[in-house]
Amino acid sequence: MKHEICKVADVPQTGSLIAPFFGREVHVWRSGERVRAAANVCLHFGGPLDCKDGKLVCQWHGAAFDMESGDRLEGPAPKSVATDVPVDARRGRRVELCLGRVTCLRRMK
């Protein structure tokens, strides 16, 4: 099930937009021509993530994830966090996200 989380025009050129998603939050950002997203939840113990200098950094224990690749850079979290988001260019360039893609938090190639 796809759910619109914002418009492409809402996504800032730098940093991230935090959008609501079924009672949770997702970071949404630009990565070149792509729009990517990750739940605002660290995979270690669930801490919230800050967007800092091209990284998502956990407020609790400092795990950091590269916003370009989604890969963990440092800290105790075990996985990558980012996922590519399909953008619907035909209907107002919506940024849509599937519930399953956010909950699994795996990078899509």
Ligand code: FES
């Ligand atoms: S909860 Fe994020 S590093 Fe521990």
